[in-house]
Amino acid sequence: MNSFVFANPTRLYYGKGQIEQHLSTEVKRHGSKVLLVYGGGSIKRFGLYEKVVHALSEAGIPVFELAGVEPNPRITTVHAGVALCKEHGIDLVLAVGGGSVLDAAKAIAAGACYDGDVWDFYATRRRPEAAIALGTILTHAATGSEMNSGGVITNWETQEKLSSSSPFTFPRFSFCDPENTYSVGREQTVYGIVDMFSHVLEGYFSQTSGTPLQERLCEAVMQTIVEWADVVLEHPDDYAAREAIMYCGTMALNGMITMGMQGDWATHGIEHEVSAYYDIPHGGGLAILFPHWMDAVIDAGPARFAQLAERVFHIAPDGKTERQLGEEGIAAVRAFLARIGAPDRLDHYQIDAQHFADMARHVTRGGPIGKFKPLDAEAVLAILHASL
Numbered sequence: 001m002n003s004f005v006f007a008n009p010t011r012l013y014y015g016k017g018q019i020e021q022h023l024s025t026e027v028k029r030h031g032s033k034v035l036l037v038y039g040g041g042s043i044k045r046f047g048l049y050e051k052v053v054h055a056l057s058e059a060g061i062p063v064f065e066l067a068g069v070e071p072n073p074r075i076t077t078v079h080a081g082v083a084l085c086k087e088h089g090i091d092l093v094l095a096v097g098g099g100s101v102l103d104a105a106k107a108i109a110a111g112a113c114y115d116g117d118v119w120d121f122y123a124t125r126r127r128p129e130a131a132i133a134l135g136t137i138l139t140h141a142a143t144g145s146e147m148n149s150g151g152v153i154t155n156w157e158t159q160e161k162l163s164s165s166s167p168f169t170f171p172r173f174s175f176c177d178p179e180n181t182y183s184v185g186r187e188q189t190v191y192g193i194v195d196m197f198s199h200v201l202e203g204y205f206s207q208t209s210g211t212p213l214q215e216r217l218c219e220a221v222m223q224t225i226v227e228w229a230d231v232v233l234e235h236p237d238d239y240a241a242r243e244a245i246m247y248c249g250t251m252a253l254n255g256m257i258t259m260g261m262q263g264d265w266a267t268h269g270i271e272h273e274v275s276a277y278y279d280i281p282h283g284g285g286l287a288i289l290f291p292h293w294m295d296a297v298i299d300a301g302p303a304r305f306a307q308l309a310e311r312v313f314h315i316a317p318d319g320k321t322e323r324q325l326g327e328e329g330i331a332a333v334r335a336f337l338a339r340i341g342a343p344d345r346l347d348h349y350q351i352d353a354q355h356f357a358d359m360a361r362h363v364t365r366g367g368p369i370g371k372f373k374p375l376d377a378e379a380v381l382a383i384l385h386a387s388l
């Protein structure tokens, strides 16, 4: 494995009843003025908003609000949050929602300590040197943003969706109560499942050698996702199912399972390009693109594909070449995505080839993307066309 440094400072409160018991104490520990950040109103519909407001009133500290964070959060909304923080001397951002709300809150927390435009952290190599404290209450199992330092923001004017991460933007605390995900609709639940599965794949498709435990950990998370996806979709208010899926989402992208392993991440880069032009759900884009990325790179390491087939999808290897088994693994991924009802063509979102060349050029502007098999603009273009 590669040499690595690992630190993850997020204090996790997992399970039911934690908000009532610990939120007010955590808030007081980290702040004296809070900016409550949330999305389009789901938290009001299923009753979480009142619960949070109650805990904040117990903490007895002033609360300001930023509502309306969009899925694929916009830099304009982040700017509004930064302005509120600066105007009112906010020292804790509390994000209540899915990955979009959490990512917007990370940007706001960093932007509040920066004199320039917070977009610099996404569009340039500049990284935050400070951030105000961030706490989160997760309502959608998908991104892992509750326990990582990354965030993705969209600039609609420049048609860019870009990511940033910094040791300063780890949440100080995150509350993950599976009951808060009961109200996530079927389609969104599918997108979350695809996203977390893709996060594991991005790490798993690695050329780093000497990572036997990391591979097993990845396989365990993928197997658990595959097993529990059907249960959660059939029984959306089954606590055990929501809990299993929520924990998979956290583990898929908190850095724990892939320490010392160089992941690929090309598919995420390509998906962000598509989202930047068409505002599609991240998980939907990944479901379409990932199998085509797999088709395009299998020759760079058929053994890992064969291992996926055998260990995650229990496909018998007998008499097959590594390549044949690997292809069956890709077919198994496709079958899993189809079974849960994920989209499989860009056409599903009425996307045509109009902007493909720009997307391919933009995503490779710093050179070929992906570490499993580096892809140039032409290779990215081929994946986009195959996904139509």
Ligand code: NZQ
Pocket: 038, 039, 040, 041, 042, 043, 046, 069, 070, 071, 072, 073, 097, 098, 099, 100, 101, 103, 139, 140, 141, 142, 143, 144, 145, 148, 150, 151, 152, 180, 181, 182, 183, 184, 185, 188, 191, 192, 195, 253, 268, 282, 283
């Ligand atoms: O806005 P509200 O009303 O809350 O509704 C949201 C939104 O419409 C709804 N929702 C969330 N929790 C709900 C709920 N509806 C009912 N009940 C609940 N309990 O779900 C919709 C989608 O929410 P969103 O936050 O956009 O979804 P997700 O968590 O999938 O986040 C997607 C964003 O995260 C980025 C994606 O690119 C995208 O911008 N990512 C962030 C990563 C990270 N920070 O590490 C990594 C990922 O790869 C990803 O790129």
Ligand code: ZN
Pocket: 143, 195, 196, 198, 199, 268, 282
């Ligand atoms: Zn993702």
